[in-house]
Amino acid sequence: MSTDAEMAIYGKAAIYLRKPEKERIEAQSKPFDAKTACYVAHAKELYLKGTILSKDGGKVTVKVLDTQETVTVKEDDVTPMNPPKFDKIEDMAMMTHLNEASVLYNLKERYAAWMIYTYSGLFCATVNPYKWLPVYDQDVVAAYRGKKRMEAPPHIFSVSDNAYQSMLTDRENQSILITGESGAGKTVNTKRVIQYFATISVSGDKKKDTSKGSLEDQIIAANPLLEAYGNAKTVRNDNSSRFGKFIRIHFGTSGKLASADIETYLLEKSRVSFQLPDERGYHIFYQMMTNHKPELIEMTLITTNPYDFPMISQGQITVASIDDKEELVATDTAIDILGFVNEEKMGIYKLTGAVMHHGNMKFKQKQREEQAEPDGTEVADKIGYLLGLNSADMLKALCYPRVKVGNEFVTKGQTVPQVNNSVSALAKSIYERMFLWMVIRINQMLDTKQPRQFFIGVLDIAGFEIFDFNSMEQLCINFTNEKLQQFFNHHMFVLEQEEYKKEGIHWEFIDFGMDLAACIELIEKPMGIFSILEEECMFPKASDTTFKNKLYDQHLGKSNAFQKPKPAKGKAEAHFSLVHYAGTVDYNICGWLDKNKDPLNDSVIQLYQKSPVKLLALLYVPTGAEESGGGKKGGKKKGGSMQTVSSQFRENLGKLMTNLRSTHPHFVRCLIPNESKTPGLMENFLVIHQLRCNGVLEGIRICRKGFPSRILYADFKQRYKVLNASVIPEGQFIDNKKASEKLLGSIDVDHTQYKFGHTKVFFKAGLLGTLEEMRDEKLAALVTMTQALCRGFLMRREFVKMMERRQYNIRSFMNVKHWPWMKLYFKIKPLLKSAEAEKEMAQMKEDFAKCKEDLAKAEARKKELEEKMVSLLQEKNDLQLQVASESEGLVDAEERCEGLIKSKIQLEAKLKETSERLEDEEEINAELTAKKRKLEDECSELKKDIDDLELTLAKVEKEKHATENKV
Ligand SMILES: Nc1ncnc2c1ncn2[C@@H]1O[C@H](COP(=O)(O)OP(=O)(O)OP(=O)(O)O)[C@@H](O)[C@H]1O
Ligand SMILES: [Mg+2]
Numbered sequence: 001m002s003t004d005a006e007m008a009i010y011g012k013a014a015i016y017l018r019k020p021e022k023e024r025i026e027a028q029s030k031p032f033d034a035k036t037a038c039y040v041a042h043a044k045e046l047y048l049k050g051t052i053l054s055k056d057g058g059k060v061t062v063k064v065l066d067t068q069e070t071v072t073v074k075e076d077d078v079t080p081m082n083p084p085k086f087d088k089i090e091d092m093a094m095m096t097h098l099n100e101a102s103v104l105y106n107l108k109e110r111y112a113a114w115m116i117y118t119y120s121g122l123f124c125a126t127v128n129p130y131k132w133l134p135v136y137d138q139d140v141v142a143a144y145r146g147k148k149r150m151e152a153p154p155h156i157f158s159v160s161d162n163a164y165q166s167m168l169t170d171r172e173n174q175s176i177l178i179t180g181e182s183g184a185g186k187t188v189n190t191k192r193v194i195q196y197f198a199t200i201s202v203s204g205d206k207k208k209d210t211s212k213g214s215l216e217d218q219i220i221a222a223n224p225l226l227e228a229y230g231n232a233k234t235v236r237n238d239n240s241s242r243f244g245k246f247i248r249i250h251f252g253t254s255g256k257l258a259s260a261d262i263e264t265y266l267l268e269k270s271r272v273s274f275q276l277p278d279e280r281g282y283h284i285f286y287q288m289m290t291n292h293k294p295e296l297i298e299m300t301l302i303t304t305n306p307y308d309f310p311m312i313s314q315g316q317i318t319v320a321s322i323d324d325k326e327e328l329v330a331t332d333t334a335i336d337i338l339g340f341v342n343e344e345k346m347g348i349y350k351l352t353g354a355v356m357h358h359g360n361m362k363f364k365q366k367q368r369e370e371q372a373e374p375d376g377t378e379v380a381d382k383i384g385y386l387l388g389l390n391s392a393d394m395l396k397a398l399c400y401p402r403v404k405v406g407n408e409f410v411t412k413g414q415t416v417p418q419v420n421n422s423v424s425a426l427a428k429s430i431y432e433r434m435f436l437w438m439v440i441r442i443n444q445m446l447d448t449k450q451p452r453q454f455f456i457g458v459l460d461i462a463g464f465e466i467f468d469f470n471s472m473e474q475l476c477i478n479f480t481n482e483k484l485q486q487f488f489n490h491h492m493f494v495l496e497q498e499e500y501k502k503e504g505i506h507w508e509f510i511d512f513g514m515d516l517a518a519c520i521e522l523i524e525k526p527m528g529i530f531s532i533l534e535e536e537c538m539f540p541k542a543s544d545t546t547f548k549n550k551l552y553d554q555h556l557g558k559s560n561a562f563q564k565p566k567p568a569k570g571k572a573e574a575h576f577s578l579v580h581y582a583g584t585v586d587y588n589i590c591g592w593l594d595k596n597k598d599p600l601n602d603s604v605i606q607l608y609q610k611s612p613v614k615l616l617a618l619l620y621v622p623t624g625a626e627e628s629g630g631g632k633k634g635g636k637k638k639g640g641s642m643q644t645v646s647s648q649f650r651e652n653l654g655k656l657m658t659n660l661r662s663t664h665p666h667f668v669r670c671l672i673p674n675e676s677k678t679p680g681l682m683e684n685f686l687v688i689h690q691l692r693c694n695g696v697l698e699g700i701r702i703c704r705k706g707f708p709s710r711i712l713y714a715d716f717k718q719r720y721k722v723l724n725a726s727v728i729p730e731g732q733f734i735d736n737k738k739a740s741e742k743l744l745g746s747i748d749v750d751h752t753q754y755k756f757g758h759t760k761v762f763f764k765a766g767l768l769g770t771l772e773e774m775r776d777e778k779l780a781a782l783v784t785m786t787q788a789l790c791r792g793f794l795m796r797r798e799f800v801k802m803m804e805r806r807q808y809n810i811r812s813f814m815n816v817k818h819w820p821w822m823k824l825y826f827k828i829k830p831l832l833k834s835a836e837a838e839k840e841m842a843q844m845k846e847d848f849a850k851c852k853e854d855l856a857k858a859e860a861r862k863k864e865l866e867e868k869m870v871s872l873l874q875e876k877n878d879l880q881l882q883v884a885s886e887s888e889g890l891v892d893a894e895e896r897c898e899g900l901i902k903s904k905i906q907l908e909a910k911l912k913e914t915s916e917r918l919e920d921e922e923e924i925n926a927e928l929t930a931k932k933r934k935l936e937d938e939c940s941e942l943k944k945d946i947d948d949l950e951l952t953l954a955k956v957e958k959e960k961h962a963t964e965n966k967v
Contacts, residue, residue, distance in 0.1 A: 009143040010153075013135040016114045017153035019088065027087040034083060038062060039101035041077035046684040047101040052078065082106075088113065090154050093121035093700050100688060100697060108682045111673060117154040120669075120700045122492060124159050127671045127687075128185040130679040136192055141199050156189050159666050160196040160456075166664055167454045168255050174456040175663035177484060179463040180670030181690060183237035183677075187227075189668060190247070190460040194219060197249050197456065201257050213337035215448060219249065219260045221337040222442050228287060228331040229435050230264070232271055233280040233319045236675075242268035242282075243435075244461035244480070246656055250452035253866045258452040261443045265461065265652055266476055267435055269428040272355065275315035282431075284352055285312045287328035299346070300353025301382045311359020311427070339445045347615030351434050354386040358427035363399070363419045372399050372416040388613035397603035398422060422601040429600055433619040453870050457663060459656075463670075464580065464693045469572040470587045472595050476649050478580055479523050483657055485581055485695050486516040491665055492699065496706050503757025505707075516581050519561040523578070526895025527554055530646045535896060537597050537644050544589055548575050551589075582693035596644045651885055658884045662877060669694045707755060707762035713737045716761050720771060722778050723747050747774070 004021050007014040019027070036052040040062045050062040053070065061072045079099045086095050088110050092103055103120070110118055111127045116135075118125050134140075135155065144157040146165070152158050163174040176193055178186045198216035213221060227239065234240040244265035252258040275281050288296050291304045302309070306317040318324070335345050361383070362375040374380065374395045384391030398419050402409045414422075464481040467474060500507040523529050532550050536542040555562040565574040565586040574586030608620040671690050673682040691697045711719070713736035720743060721728060727742045728734060740761050744754060749771070753764040763771075816822045 009139070011134075011137065011139045011143075013133075013137065013140045013143075016116075016133050016135050017155065018090075018115070019113065024087075028084050030084045030087075032084050034080075037081040039079045039081055039099075039105070040064065040071065040073060046688060047079070047104060049081070049105070050078075088115065091119040091121070093119070098700060100691075103691065103697065103700065104684060104688055107671075107687065108684075111682050112680060114680075115153075117156065119149075119154045120696050121702075122488075123667045123669050123696050123699055124154060124156065125669045125671060125691075125696055126156065126185060126189060127673050127682070128183065128188075130673075130677050136195070138199070141196055144196075145200060156192045156668065157196050159668060160193045161200075163456050163664075163666050164197065164200065164255070167251065167456060170664065171454065173454050173663040174666065175459065175660050176456065176666045176668060177459045177488075177660070178668040178670065179459075179461060179481065179484065179694060181236075181463050181465055181672050182234060182240055184463070184670035184672040184690075186460045186463075186670050187239070187241050189670060190245075190458050191223060193458050194223075194247065194249070197257065201251060201255055213339075215257050215259070215446070217337055218339070218446055219247075219257070221334040222247075222260075222262060222446070224327070224330040224334040225338065225438065225442070226262075226264075228284040228327065229282055229431075229438065230267060232275075232282050233316060233322075235276070235278050236672075238319050238321045239283075241460065241462075242271060244459075244477075246457055246459045246461075246659070248455045248457045248659075250455045252451055253453050253863065253870075258450040259448045260446040262439055262446075263652070263656065264436070264439050265480075265656075266473065266649065267432055268473065269432045272428045272431045273311050273359065273424040275312070277315050279315045280317065280319060281312040281315075283322070283324070283327060284331065285309075285356060286317060287324045287331060288349070288352065290325045290328055292325040292328050293332065296349055296353075300349055300356075300386065302353050302356055309356045309359055311424075312356060338442055340441065344441070344615065347613060348434065348438070350386045350613065351430055351615060354383050355427045355431050357383045357386070358423055361423055363416050365416050369413075370415050371413045372419045374399065386613075387608070387616055388611040389607050393607055394604060397607060398601060401601050401603040403602070422604070425598075425600055426604055429598075430616070430619065434615070437615075437619055451867050451870055453866065453873075455663075457659065459660075463690075464582045466583055466585050470574075470585055471590075472592045472646070474585070475523070475529075475578075475587055476646070478578075478585060479520075480653055481582075482516055482520055482523075482580055483653065484660075486520060487657065487660055487665070488667060488695055488699070489516065492702060496702075499710075500707075500757075500762075503760060503762070505755050505757050505762060507706075518559060519578060519580055522555060522559050522561045524650065526892050527899065529555075530650060531892060531895070533592060533596055534644050534647055535899075537593055542593060544591070544593060547593060548589055551576060581695075596646050598645055650888075654885055654888055655881055658881050662880070667699075669696055707764055710757075710760045710762045711768075712760050713740045716740050717743065720775055722782065723771070723774055 001021075001024065002018065007018055007020075010017055018024075033051075038050055038052055039047040040050040042048045042064075049065045050071075051065065053061045053063055055061075055075070058075050059072055060075055060078045061070060062078060063070050079101045080097045082089075082095050082097050082102050086106075089095060089106060092098075092106055095102055095106070107118055107125065107127060110116075111129075114129065114133060116127050116129050116133070136157075140155075141157060144152055144155060144161050147158065147161065148165075149158055149162050159176060163176055166172065167174045178189050178193075180186050198220055202216055226243075226245070227241070230243045231239050231241050246263045246265075247260065248262075249260045250258045271279075271281055280286070286306060288300065289302060289304050289306055291297055296302075297304060306313040335348070340348070357379055360379045362379070363372045364375040365371070366373050377391060377395065380391040380395050383389070384394055387394075399414055400411045401414065401422075403412050461480060461484075462477050464478055464485075465474070470478075497507060521528065525531070529551065532554060533547065536547045536550065539546075551562075556564065561579045563577040563579065563584070565577045571586075573588055573590075575589045577584050577586045605620055608616050609622055611617045669690075671687055673687065675683070675686065717728070717736050717739045721739075724743060724746045727746045728739045737756065741756060744761070745751070749767060753767040755762045
């Protein structure tokens, strides 16, 4: 551990990073009894510190330290406490007793002392302090520069610097994955990482164009703009990011900034038209309405009162911690620094204004008809003006959209709710597309075309969460986290175990209880949840119920991860449950099909496409398929075929994962300490729940079980031979492995803490640190001793010679001092020396010139090769991405094809059955017809008889008449 003097370089930050020596020593020498000190489980506080009083048949009596009350609990509810030596330890993986309570209390005590960063094996955990600590100043950046993880107190700068060093030394891409619940501090830490890189690796190539900022300014400026459009106040966070982002910073061959790019995920566009009572819409709306730039109000025809726009004032309209005026200036400056041209800037503001006006359009029902008609045209005129559309055309397209039926277009009537729906869908769509377009433009501007070699990616994405009501968006977020957790697991123990196996170390496979594969497959594999959802979106008759039924048919009872939700009182309605690594989540599928298809009014889109407002037309550029025949959707959707929200998300996630797999990852976990934003207060249940959800507890346990440090035998022998050089015989060949075994066996360390592999020696966490300390001590002693001996010996020899020389010189001088030649010699001697020196100088100069030339040649060659390598690397990555996305699509299509074939077979069977029935029916029909004919014949015969009888009757009657007349 460092001394106070060593900590001085951190300046004001020092006390927030590591306690002063005196305090540390005091804390570590507190009296402690390992047998009785413990944590005891508690219903309200989760764990409390206590002292064991007695144990009796599975029951333990404990005195709670804080309250002095005595409780008797089961043995399992008592966990051992770490000795004071581990007080506020910086890496929790080093603790002797690794249990939930120790982890929690360590974090809690550090947090109470304002030390917000703590390592936990591979993770760096950070707790939101809810107040600004002076730990991010420039002198702190400088202090962390070039320090290894173990050489400095835990900090996000240390994580960043290690990633940077690792990129330079291992020549490998790096990534920093920052996750956590909303309000935990992901975005704050992401900004710190970017600040760090922008400071330490300022690009050499300053831009000449002064209207735009330098690359590092631009990278930093991207934030205010994206935050204005993508952040909003929520219940948990006044500046909550409503989208995920992955920022890649590319570095050149010498480690200088070369360029950057940003990828965004899942913008919550529903917020444009809906806010909860305690929340607010996207910051930009309220920034524009501050009237701090009156020209914006004038240009966009808006007012300064948010309540004039009901669509964006359903909740709050101001946020106490945010000064919208200041932020507007920041947004506006960022647009300029990034290099948007004036026309684009105007386009951005105009479209934003138009989105706000959308909520004010009114429609009413036509008399005695279901049909909607405009109720006033003033708002439509404003929108028309801002979007460059004829407002009458727009209203007509809204109330009477033209839809394609077969090969013809027909006009369709719309009810008032239908029109209102499509108006809000259009507003959201303009907003979302503009956001995505801004990201593309920012990327174009950050792409400097300077040669780039490796990148460090920073991922700021919402962590796993369980709400009362979970919809499709939550499934996407939880699925992303499931994949990230799997990535971590893969990185940590799959690789670990592979290594042990390769090295022939006996290692029992530990089932870490994270059966992630089942859940991931259930969601993403062909015939999985997303696949079924996408398939249902293709059938016009599909509904939420058919979707649910299909899910149940396919998965219920077949996959353990898919379950029927258990109904409970007061619980929101749910349709299916997924067993994620961090818990079971109930999902409600209402409206998923519609959300996924995301339908837009085509007739209005066609108007957008012809708009003279360039930005709008650009957002809705038709794809190839549409141009040739007016297809389904407008916009940037690629590939002609219908691309649903979920397939787009999966494609993006697939790309992200491919990208991450090409990197060496660093994991940062942000924790929210309490729900009331109180600085310094930590709620135990809340934090433990997060530690479980974000994998910290699992990670730490696994880390302890394995052997995280390892060194090649040759390196080990060379480095640690000094610990006991006598066991390795001098001048005689000895195998490196044997030497290492002998060496470790001969020194005083815990011999269960290491294992020998085929090529490396493996250490448990902490042992290498001890060896290193021992080596330092030994070396210090050896070097000092050798130096002293050598110096003494040399000095003694020199002294004797000096004495002899002195006597001889004096004697000779006495002899020749009056000799005239000698006098002459004394005068010439200095000249001779300088001549000699001149010659030497010339030679050196020549050598130097040659060296310089060689160096220049070598460097040119190196640069050339490096450039070549970079381009090849990029090409390789691109190809990899392409292959990955294509093969996924292929598998999916194949599976779907299989499904279709199956249903075809079923339908064919049905058809056969039906035609057989038809045949039977026809036979019956024929029989019946024959019968009918026979009956008809009989009937006609009978008729004939009747006719005959009638004739006879007539005749008889005639005769009767005749007879009567006669009579
Ligand atoms: N290290 C820190 N120092 C000081 N304040 C912090 C720190 N981390 C977080 N905060 C405070 O907490 C707030 C929320 O942090 P942040 O916006 O980074 O959360 P988030 O994890 O990105 O949440 P979301 O998922 O909602 O975007 C910040 O606005 C800031 O006030
Ligand atoms: Mg955020």
